[in-house]
Amino acid sequence: MPAILTVDPRSGVPLYHQIVEQVKRSVALGVLEPGEQLPTVKQLATDLTVNPNTVARAYRDLERDGVIDTAPGRGSFVRNDGSSGRARRALRDVTRSALNDAIREAKSIGLDRTDVTEIFQRTLDRWYVVGPSAEDSKKQ
Amino acid sequence: MNSSERAVILVKNLSKRYGRIEAIDDVSFEIPRGSIFGLLGTNGAGKTTTFKCMLGLARADRGRVELDGAPLRPKTFEELAYVPETNALYDWMTGNDHLEFTRRSFRGYDAARARALIDTFQIDPTRKAAKLSKGQQSALALTLAFSIRPRLLVLDEPSAGLDPLHQRHVLDLLIDAAASGATVLLSSHQIGQVERAADHVAILHQGKIVIQGEVDQLKANEKIVEATFDPRAPELRELEADSSVRRIVRNGRIVRAFVRGNPDEVARRINAAAPTSIRVLDQNLEDIFVTAVGVQASADPAREA
Numbered sequence: 001m002p003a004i005l006t007v008d009p010r011s012g013v014p015l016y017h018q019i020v021e022q023v024k025r026s027v028a029l030g031v032l033e034p035g036e037q038l039p040t041v042k043q044l045a046t047d048l049t050v051n052p053n054t055v056a057r058a059y060r061d062l063e064r065d066g067v068i069d070t071a072p073g074r075g076s077f078v079r080n081d082g083s084s085g086r087a088r089r090a091l092r093d094v095t096r097s098a099l100n101d102a103i104r105e106a107k108s109i110g111l112d113r114t115d116v117t118e119i120f121q122r123t124l125d126r127w128y129v130v131g132p133s134a135e136d137s138k139k140q
Numbered sequence: 141m142n143s144s145e146r147a148v149i150l151v152k153n154l155s156k157r158y159g160r161i162e163a164i165d166d167v168s169f170e171i172p173r174g175s176i177f178g179l180l181g182t183n184g185a186g187k188t189t190t191f192k193c194m195l196g197l198a199r200a201d202r203g204r205v206e207l208d209g210a211p212l213r214p215k216t217f218e219e220l221a222y223v224p225e226t227n228a229l230y231d232w233m234t235g236n237d238h239l240e241f242t243r244r245s246f247r248g249y250d251a252a253r254a255r256a257l258i259d260t261f262q263i264d265p266t267r268k269a270a271k272l273s274k275g276q277q278s279a280l281a282l283t284l285a286f287s288i289r290p291r292l293l294v295l296d297e298p299s300a301g302l303d304p305l306h307q308r309h310v311l312d313l314l315i316d317a318a319a320s321g322a323t324v325l326l327s328s329h330q331i332g333q334v335e336r337a338a339d340h341v342a343i344l345h346q347g348k349i350v351i352q353g354e355v356d357q358l359k360a361n362e363k364i365v366e367a368t369f370d371p372r373a374p375e376l377r378e379l380e381a382d383s384s385v386r387r388i389v390r391n392g393r394i395v396r397a398f399v400r401g402n403p404d405e406v407a408r409r410i411n412a413a414a415p416t417s418i419r420v421l422d423q424n425l426e427d428i429f430v431t432a433v434g435v436q437a438s439a440d441p442a443r444e445a
Contacts, residue, residue, distance in 0.1 A: 009336040012354035042319040049311055051176055051339040052319040054356065072374020099422065104404075108367070108411055108418035 004031055007048050015050055019058035020065075021094060027067055027078055027087040034083055038068060065090055109111040147206075148292070148323045149194075154203035156193050162411070163189040165347040167203070171325060171340065178338035178355075179327040180429055185344040187327040188225060191296055195222055207292065218247060218290075221285035225296040228281035233282045235265030235272075235280055241286070246288040254287035260309055274301035286313055293317060295326040299333060311337055335425040336372040343432045350433040356424060362423045363403040367395045367415035376411050382406065387431070398431055 004026055007018045026032040038044070041059060047051040052057045061075055062068045068110075070076045108115050145239050147170035154167040165184040181187050192198035194205050196212050204223060208218050215388070218287045229238060235258065243249045258265055261279035269277060278301050285293060298314075299307045314324055329336050334341060335355065342352035351358070366374070372393040386415070387398040394403040395415075399406045403420045410419055 010424050010426075011360050012331060012427070014359045016356050017360070044197060045315050046312070048376055049308075049315060049336055051355075052315065053339040057356070058149060071271050075205045104411075105417065105419055108415060110416070 005044070005048065007050060009050065015054045016058040016061065018046075020046075020061045021091075023058070023062055024065075024067055024087040024090050027084050030084065030093055032078050032079045034078050036078045038073060038078070074119065141243050147171060148175075148208055149177075149196075149276075150206040150209075151194060152204050154190065154193055154327045155201050156189050156198060156204065157201055158189075162347050164193065164344075167349055168347065169352055170322055173323055174318055174321050175335065176314055176324040176326070177342040178334035179325065179344060180331065180334060180341060180425075181327070181344035182433060183296060184398050185226045185345055186347040188296055189347075190344070191222070191224075191294055191325075191327070195294065196269065196392040203313070204319040219288075219291040220294065221288055221290035222294045223285045223296060223298060224417060225282045225300060227279055228284075229246060230267040231247075231270035231382075232268060234268050235263055238269070238284055239265065242284045242287060248288045248290070250287055252288055253289070257283040257286060258311075261306055275303060278302055279306060282310060282313070286317070289320075289322075289330050290317075290411070291322055293322055293324045293326075295324065298326055299328060307333065322413070331426045340423075341425065342396050343429055345366045351428070356438060358428055359423065361400050364419055364423060364427075365399055365403050365407045365410055365418065367397075367410045367418040369393050369395065369413070370433045371416075376410065376413060379406065379409065384407075405418070 005019065005022050007015055007022075008013060011018070012075070025036070031037075038059070041049065041052050041055045054095070057139045059068065059070060063070055063076075064083065067079060067083050068076050069079050105115060106119070113117075148172040151170070152168050155165050156163045167186070169177070169189055179187050179190065187276075189198065193200040194212075202411050205212060207220075233241070238252050239251075239258075243251065244255070261276070261283060261284065263272070263276055265279055269280065269334075272280065278298070282298060283312075285295070293314075298310050302310065311333060314326070316336075318324055326334070326338075338355055340353070341355050341358070342349050344350070370393060373393055376388060376390075376395060378396060379388060384399050385397050386399045386400055389396045389398075395410065397406055397410065407418055408422055
């Protein structure tokens with residue numbers, strides 16, 4: 001588990017946020033499986049060399065978002081019921097925020113709506129199969 | 141702050157004057173149990189004076205200090221380890237002498253742990269402290285501090301003189317102590333170290349606390365909106381009235397607005413002045429420190445006060 005988590009303390013992004021996002025990503029991708037146990041707060045804090053309260057806060061957020069369950073005395077586990085769907089949905093926020101930054105910058109450098117739409121469409125076409133595929137409709 | 145995190149260290153309105161110099165002025169902070177609290181500041185900002193007043197090594201002119209809800213008392217020192225920046229050791233005593241001295245003085249002394257730390261820091265315990273390098277002296281003082289498994293740790297510049305590998309050991313020790321329920325207060329020049337280990341931070345500048353809070357909260361809150369204009373940045377006076385804008389720095393074509401909270405609204409308003417580009421920058425702890433103490437970065441020569 002520690003191998004798939006890394007944090008950058010020098011980043012302006014809060015550390016707990018980095019941990020939450022990475023765990024969600026791992027769950028969404030199936031790297032962490034339903035029922036799998038996460039390291040204890042102390043263990044992960046030691047592995048990442050970050051404050052235990054930071055890890056505890058990340059775990060609280062993950063629990064609140066329905067991605068993990070914490071049983072006092074037993075530890076934290078990836079939830080069995082739909083945690084990967086929830087993690088996947090939560091990752092949409094990451095995408096939304098990245099798009100927000102990109103579009104704000106585009107507008108500020110003078111691109112108009114048509115320009116941005118065109119760039120967006122072309123980028124979509126590069127990564128997604130053109131036309132409604134099963135993959136796309138599943139994500140609606 | 142979470143209400144379950146009861147303050148284990150409370151410092152309230154602490155002031156101390158040396159002659160005409162106000163060393164610390166109305167310093168207040170709380171440290172929750174199990175926290176690592178980083179006190180940052182430039183040289184002479186008042187970090188050491190704060191520690192001394194807290195621990196009764198200097199008499200504060202005003203203010204009070206509570207540890208576990210009570211004023212300082214002899215019993216507190218049984219579970220408290222203080223490592224001053226200098227003079228933590230007796231020059232004429234060897235490492236082994238210091239260990240023996242600590243064993244006799246503290247009930248919580250853990251001999252196995254002390255030996256392990258001596259090994260980790262590669263200290264020769266048969267040498268007199270005066271004959272150890274600066275880094276080895278720091279390491280020995282830290283070994284003594286951690287060997288009593290204290291509930292409270294007060295460390296003044298714990299990494300001074302240590303090589304990067306041993307600095308890393310100190311970081312591991314701090315995190316292990318906090319994970320085991322100890323509360324740590326440290327001052328450090330190593331912002332990177334504080335950024336990793338500390339969950340709370342206060343920045344002391346000329347004797348006053350200029351900013352404090354949870355490290356992650358500060359990072360989430362403090363953003364910079366940077367806009368480039370052609371040919372010159374406009375005044376943007378109306379932005380100064382915005383309470384979320386802490387500071388506006390204009391430098392030729394570039395304007396930087398230091399924003400507390402969500403930067404979107406400020407970005408939108410600056411955008412209305414038709415810049416050629418605009419972006420929102422995150423701030424790490426060093427940026428926040430520099431902003432807080434008002435050090436003029438070389439990129440900001442035209443800073444308006």
